Ligand code: CMX
């Protein structure tokens with residue numbers, strides 16, 4: 001069901017500072033910068049690698065307001081890994097299958113993610129404390 005790790009989502013206070021850090025320490029390149037009002041984030045995708053099943057990225061996330069998923073996370077836990085995003089072929093089918101196994105879905109239906117992808121979150125409390133995102137990419 002899971003094709004690859006699409007991205008690791010990292011919460012930060014200052015997006016520009018963190019982009020510079022990842023560029024200078026790891027030599028990564030920003031391939032997309034977006035504001036996603038629905039998700040409450042200003043974000044950047046930095047390309048890590050290409051594989052048979054698609055590319056993988058680091059997703060840097062800065063909250064638009066304190067009262068957002070990432071804003072609350074930062075207040076509670078500080079900067080660090082916020083979620084893991086896995087690539088799937090058919091996100092609607094994957095959500096059905098995962099829900100049938102008793103895992104709570106944060107999103108019953110896919111939403112809009114970075115670079116035109118369809119995304120949906122699974123509840124961290126049902127995945128051993130890991131906020132998990134499914135990604136059906138539109139970039140192939
Ligand atoms: N990883 C692990 N656990 C998390 C978490 C995370 N990222 N975020 C929240 N939690 C835990 C909290 O620690 C808390 O646990 P305790 O009750 O033991 O303290 C519990 O989940 C509830 O947390 P909360 O702060 O009260 O937050 P909410 O219940 O309001 O929201 C969640 C939690 C997962 C439903 C919400 O963060 C959400 O909808 N996330 C999905 C959307 C999102 O993260 N968007 C930003 C990224 C967008 C993108 O990737 O494109």
Ligand code: CO
Nearest residue numbers: 009059085133
């Ligand atoms: Co993500």
